[in-house]
Amino acid sequence: MAIADRKAREKENLKSLILQGAKKLFVEKGIEQTTIRNIADEIDYSIGTVYVYFKDKNAILHELHSGGFAELGGYFKELYTIADPMERLRIMGRIYIKFALENTEMYDLMFNLKAPMEFLTKGNQEEWNEGKGAFGVLKSTVEHCMEQGHFKGHTLEPLSFMIWSLVHGMCCLEIRQRSKGVNLANPETIVTDSYNEFLLMIGKA
Amino acid sequence: MAIADRKAREKENLKSLILQGAKKLFVEKGIEQTTIRNIADEIDYSIGTVYVYFKDKNAILHELHSGGFAELGGYFKELYTIADPMERLRIMGRIYIKFALENTEMYDLMFNLKAPMEFLTKGNQEEWNEGKGAFGVLKSTVEHCMEQGHFKGHTLEPLSFMIWSLVHGMCCLEIRQRSKGVNLANPETIVTDSYNEFLLMIGKA
DNA sequence: CTATAAAATGAACAATGTTCAAAAAATAGT
DNA sequence: ACTATTTTTTGAACATTGTTCATTTTATAG
Numbered sequence: 001m002a003i004a005d006r007k008a009r010e011k012e013n014l015k016s017l018i019l020q021g022a023k024k025l026f027v028e029k030g031i032e033q034t035t036i037r038n039i040a041d042e043i044d045y046s047i048g049t050v051y052v053y054f055k056d057k058n059a060i061l062h063e064l065h066s067g068g069f070a071e072l073g074g075y076f077k078e079l080y081t082i083a084d085p086m087e088r089l090r091i092m093g094r095i096y097i098k099f100a101l102e103n104t105e106m107y108d109l110m111f112n113l114k115a116p117m118e119f120l121t122k123g124n125q126e127e128w129n130e131g132k133g134a135f136g137v138l139k140s141t142v143e144h145c146m147e148q149g150h151f152k153g154h155t156l157e158p159l160s161f162m163i164w165s166l167v168h169g170m171c172c173l174e175i176r177q178r179s180k181g182v183n184l185a186n187p188e189t190i191v192t193d194s195y196n197e198f199l200l201m202i203g204k205a
Numbered sequence: 206m207a208i209a210d211r212k213a214r215e216k217e218n219l220k221s222l223i224l225q226g227a228k229k230l231f232v233e234k235g236i237e238q239t240t241i242r243n244i245a246d247e248i249d250y251s252i253g254t255v256y257v258y259f260k261d262k263n264a265i266l267h268e269l270h271s272g273g274f275a276e277l278g279g280y281f282k283e284l285y286t287i288a289d290p291m292e293r294l295r296i297m298g299r300i301y302i303k304f305a306l307e308n309t310e311m312y313d314l315m316f317n318l319k320a321p322m323e324f325l326t327k328g329n330q331e332e333w334n335e336g337k338g339a340f341g342v343l344k345s346t347v348e349h350c351m352e353q354g355h356f357k358g359h360t361l362e363p364l365s366f367m368i369w370s371l372v373h374g375m376c377c378l379e380i381r382q383r384s385k386g387v388n389l390a391n392p393e394t395i396v397t398d399s400y401n402e403f404l405l406m407i408g409k410a
Numbered sequence: 411c412t413a414t415a416a417a418a419t420g421a422a423c424a425a426t427g428t429t430c431a432a433a434a435a436a437t438a439g440t
Numbered sequence: 441a442c443t444a445t446t447t448t449t450t451g452a453a454c455a456t457t458g459t460t461c462a463t464t465t466t467a468t469a470g
Contacts, residue, residue, distance in 0.1 A: 007436095007447085032319075036427065046450045048430085057427065112317070114237075117382040128386030135387045153405060157390055158398035161375070165399060166367065169374025173366075177322040181333030182340045185362055193363035194370060200358060201406060216417095241458065251419045253461085262458065411470100418465070426457065436447070 015053045017043050019067070022060050026105050031061070031113070061109060062119035068106040069130040075099045076137065085144035090199055092141060093167050097191060100171035108175060111168060138164060151202075170194055220258045222248050224272070227265050231310050236266070236318070266314060267324035273311040274335035280304045281342065290349035295404055297346060298372050302396060305376035313380060316373060343369060356407075375399055 021042040025034040036057060040047045054060045075095050082088040100107040109116065110130070120128055139160045145151055151159060170191045173179045184190050226247040230239040241262060245252045259265045280300050287293040305312040314321065315335075325333055344365045350356055356364060375396045378384045389395050 011448095035425080037425090047428085048450050049448080051428070052448075111383060112377065112381055114381065117386065120386070127388070128383075131383060131386045132388055154402055155398070158395060159402045161378075161384065161389070161395055162371065162399040162402045165374030165378060166371045167374070168378060169370030169372070170366070172317065172377050173370060173373060176317055176319065178316060178333075178336060179366065181322065181325070181336045183332070183337055184366070190363060190366055193360070194367040197359055197364045197367045240456080242456090252459085253419050254417080256459070257417070414467105414469075416465105416467070419461105419463080421460105421462095423460080424458095427455090429454080430450105430452100432450085432452100434447105434449070436445100438445075439443085440441100 018050055018053055019060065019063055023064055023067070026064070031105055031109060058115045058119040058122070059124075061113070061115040062124075064106070065109050065116040066130055068103070068110045069134060071103070071106070072099050072110070072134065085141055085148060086150060089141050089145055092138065093163070093195060093198075096167050097171060097195060101174065101191065104175045107171060112172060135160070135164065166198055167195065223255055223258055224265065224268055228269055228272070231269070236310055236314060263320050263324040263327070264329075266318070266320040267329075269311075270314050270321040271335055273308070273315045274339060276308070276311070277304050277315070277339065290346055290353060291355055294346050294350055297343065298368070298400060298403075301372050302376060302400060306379065306396070309380045312376060317377060340365070340369065371403055372400065
């Protein structure tokens with residue numbers, strides 16, 4: 001039955017049209033400022049249609065959150081060419097920060113907003129596969145560093161979490177306007193400068 | 206005119222009654238789940254009265270955010286008895302984390318939510334004095350550490366921001382459910398374990 | 411006791427996420 | 441080609457939110 005196939009294809013198309021419209025508005029005017037009505041308007045469909053394809057707003061947010069991780073994966077691609085694990089770790093941090101500051105709304109959605117996690121909790125899925133995957137990449141890089149004799153005396157998982165926390169914290173403070181609120185001497189470069197302090201520190205370790 | 210004095214006092218009382226009711230509900234059921242109607246009900250006043258004392262919801266959130274910093278200051282009190290700056294720095298981090306995890310909603314409000322910063326931006330006040338004060342305490346402690354020969358080759362402000370980012374990032378990931386989503390071996394102790402990794406690292410620096 | 415000022419009220423508004431019976435369009439059966 | 445059935449789309453309607461403001465209630469002054 002070729003018709004059923006075409007229908008399935010059309011369903012998928014409309015679903016990703018909704019997501020595409022949603023993302024455009026999110027980037028343009030922020031996630032909180034974007035309503036279902038806005039999204040429906042943007043793609044010239046009715047409100048009701050959106051609810052046919054997504055059970056609620058959280059479902060849209062979760063789907064876009066997943067897409068964000070795919071994008072982050074794209075940013076990470078260039079890491080595969082770097083053989084030295086310590087160098088790879090350093091660049092990974094830079095890329096993570098770059099991604100966060102170039103896609104603030106998406107970053108917020110992926111690592112800060114409650115919506116995607118609530119979607120998981122509310123019985124839709126058991127595990128945060130996107131997060132586990134990304135953290136796994138970091139962890140295995142740190143593991144390689146340790147195998148080469150770096151980070152002596154440290155423990156893999158807490159150490160990896162510490163590094164994640166560090167870059168995440170910088171991005172959060174920046175995105176949520178706390179860094180600019182604190183009257184720094186060089187507010188424009190604080191995140192990079194601050195990350196360099198970390199690199200200087202692990203350079204000794 | 207003693208009556209005017211009493212009236213001013215009563216006005217202050219009612220204002221702090223509103224704040225007190227709001228905070229109770231925030232802690233009980235979360236900031237996002239608390240409405241103005243809830244607050245009014247809680248203290249047996251009408252919705253309108255709340256708006257006589259606060260221009261909008263952001264004003265309430267900002268005021269409570271300020272109160273949160275006062276509370277954090279209380280937590281920090283015991284630091285004054287610690288003479289050694291490195292030890293003071295280490296304990297400061299522990300206390301910060303303790304405060305964050307014991308007062309998750311308040312911490313979120315102070316360091317993550319947009320509301321208090323929007324209140325400042327929207328012409329109510331120029332500077333984030335609470336944040337500047339808290340960051341100043343950290344910065345001066347780090348400065349003392351450097352004066353004693355620690356953190357050689359580092360720069361005060363970016364280094365301080367890095368430390369702040371580290372503890373903030375851990376607390377954020379924990380509060381916003383990202384740490385538990387990542388399938389750690391010891392999820393209950395990850396924040397403390399992770400902070401200890403940092404202490405181990407600066408122990409060498 | 412009356413007039414004025416201050417304080418408190420809650421009905422009303424616009425905007426939000428969400429639901430669902432009805433309409434419109436597409437497909438299948440003859 | 442026409443009809444019946446299924447699928448898709450619709451938007452009016454609902455509950456809940458933050459917010460406003462004319463009105464009522466209460467307190468103070470004369």
